Amino acid sequence: MRKVIPTSIKDVIEIISTFPGYGEKASKRFILNLLKMPKGEAVDFIRKLALMIDRVNSCVECGMYTEDEVCHICKDETRDRKIICVIEESFDGFVVEQTGRFNGLYHVLGGRLSPLEGTSPEDLNISTILPRIDRLGVEEVLIATNPTVEGEATANYIHNLLKSKSVIVSRLAYGLPFGAVLENADDFTLSKAIEYKYRI
Numbered sequence: 316m317r318k319v320i321p322t323s324i325k326d327v328i329e330i331i332s333t334f335p336g337y338g339e340k341a342s343k344r345f346i347l348n349l350l351k352m353p354k355g356e357a358v359d360f361i362r363k364l365a366l367m368i369d370r371v372n373s374c375v376e377c378g379m380y381t382e383d384e385v386c387h388i389c390k391d392e393t394r395d396r397k398i399i400c401v402i403e404e405s406f407d408g409f410v411v412e413q414t415g416r417f418n419g420l421y422h423v424l425g426g427r428l429s430p431l432e433g434t435s436p437e438d439l440n441i442s443t444i445l446p447r448i449d450r451l452g453v454e455e456v457l458i459a460t461n462p463t464v465e466g467e468a469t470a471n472y473i474h475n476l477l478k479s480k481s482v483i484v485s486r487l488a489y490g491l492p493f494g495a496v497l498e499n500a501d502d503f504t505l506s507k508a509i510e511y512k513y514r515i
C-alpha cells in the first residue's frame with residue numbers, strides 16, 4: 316500500500332480522532348490550521364498547551380478545572396455551601412459563573428451517562444456527591460446537566476440517587492432562548508416552555 320499521509324501527521328490524526336465528538340475530518344481540519352500557522356506561533360501554541368496540561372488539574376473538592384489543589388470557588392468563604400450545582404463539565408460552570416446569578420458551589424461530573432460512548436456512572440464523578448452533601452450539610456442540589464438525551468438520563472440517575480437524602484432537587488428551567496422565534500422552536504422546547512410558563 317502506498318504511503319499517502321506523512322507518518323507524523325497520521326500519528327496526530329489518530330490521537331485527535333479518539334476524542335469524543337472528533338472524527339477524522341475534524342482532526343484533519345485542526346491539523347491543517349496548525350500547519351498553516353507560522354512555525355514560531357505554532358510552537359508557542361504547543362508550549363502553552365503543555366503548560367496548561369502541566370498546571371491544570373481537577374479541584375479535589377468539586378472537580379472544577381483549576382491551577383490549585385482547591386479551586387477559588389470552593390475556597391471562597393462567601394459562597395453558599397447549602398446549594399450545589401451539578402454540571403457535566405467545568406466549562407458549564409464557567410458560563411454559569413459569568414452570569415453572576417449563582418452563589419453556591421459546583422459538582423463537576425466530568426461527562427454524562429452515555430451508553431453509546433460507553434460512559435457508565437462509575438466513569439463519572441458521581442459517587443462523591445452523597446458524601447459531599449453530608450459533609451457540607453447541603454440543602455439543595457441544582458442539576459444543571461445539558462437538555463440532551465444523555466443530559467436528561469444523567470439528571471434522572473442523580474435525582475434517583477438523591478432520593479435517599481432530604482434535599483431539595485431542582486433543575487434549570489426549560490424554555491425558549493431569548494431572541495428565539497416561536498415557529499422555529501422544536502416541539503420539545505415549546506412543550507417545556509408551556510409546561511413551565513410563569514406568571515407576569
Ligand SMILES: [Zn+2]
Pocket residue numbers: 374375376377378379385386387388389390
Ligand atoms: Zn472546587
